[in-house]
Amino acid sequence: MNQERIYQVVFGPHISEKATIVAEDNSQYVFRVANDATKPEIRKAVEQLFDVKVESVRTLIQKGKTKRTQRGMGKRNDVKKAYVRLAAGQEIDFLAAE
Template identity: 70%
Template sequence: MSQERIFKVLLGPHISEKATVVADRDGQFVFRVAPDATKPEIKKAVEQLFEVKVRNVQVVNIKGKTKRTARGMGQRNDLRKAYVRLADGHDIDFADVD
């Protein structure tokens, strides 16, 4: 997988309270991914970018909320997240990545 495709598949880490709890408890990390990304692509991208071994990937599609604005009804963007479980002994440190 090319370096360009890696950065198109992985849009960035998803940092939230739930993501932090899951990372501490289960060794899973949450990433925002492209809408057209597949599980094998996500697995390869994480393994190449962070030099870790991925055990499995779960993907969640979240529909954007409809919100009322001053000009009528608006729609937030849809979101696609990937929960990546690493193999035993592997860890990702986001502060250490180049």
């Protein structure tokens, strides 16, 4: 996988309360990914970016909220997230990766 495609697949970590709880308990990390990204692409991108061994990838599409605006009802964009489980003993330090 070339460098351009890696940065088109994985946008960055998704930081939330649930994501930090999952990271502490299960060695899982949550990433925001492109809507057209597949699980094998996400696996390769994370392995190449952070030099870790990925055990499994689970994805979901979070539907955008419907919000009322001055001009009627609007809708935020949908977001695809990937829960990436690393092999035993592996971890990602986001501060060192920059």
